[in-house]
Amino acid sequence: xxxxxxxxxxxxxxxxxxxxxxxxxxxxxxxxxxxxxxxxxxxxxxxxxxxxxxxxxxxxxxxxxxxxxxxxxxxxxxxxxxxxxxxxxxxxxxxxxxxxxxxxx
Numbered sequence: 001x002x003x004x005x006x007x008x009x010x011x012x013x014x015x016x017x018x019x020x021x022x023x024x025x026x027x028x029x030x031x032x033x034x035x036x037x038x039x040x041x042x043x044x045x046x047x048x049x050x051x052x053x054x055x056x057x058x059x060x061x062x063x064x065x066x067x068x069x070x071x072x073x074x075x076x077x078x079x080x081x082x083x084x085x086x087x088x089x090x091x092x093x094x095x096x097x098x099x100x101x102x103x104x105x
Contacts, residue, residue, distance in 0.1 A: 017078060018071040020049030025059060 026041035028034075036042050045065035047058045060068060 014067045015071040017075040018047070018049065018068060019075050020047050020072065022047055022065060022069055022072060025057070 023046055024043050025046040026043050028036045028041045031037065045060045045062065045068075047060060047068055048055055049058065050056075
């Protein structure tokens with residue numbers, strides 16, 4: 001079974017990597033007698049993600065929030081790894097250019 005799938009009664013694909021931010025969305029339902037009318041709103045996990053130059057929001061279930069948090073962590077790690085490779089590449093390029101310039105002098 002691929003790592004993007006979880007076994008069990010409710011097998012569903014999981015996102016490999018995601019870019020965005022996980023946060024708690026609080027809102028009021030509008031029912032005057034509900035606890036949210038006077039106190040904090042109903043809470044649900046949500047993902048804010050960029051799409052087409054805009055920030056979109058997607059509400060999630062608790063289990064989806066767990067999967068999304070793991071996908072966000074994988075994205076952050078992949079980005080850090082790529083940034084490290086880019087820095088190493090730049091360092092190597094600067095070294096070659098400096099050596100070439102020194103040999104011409």
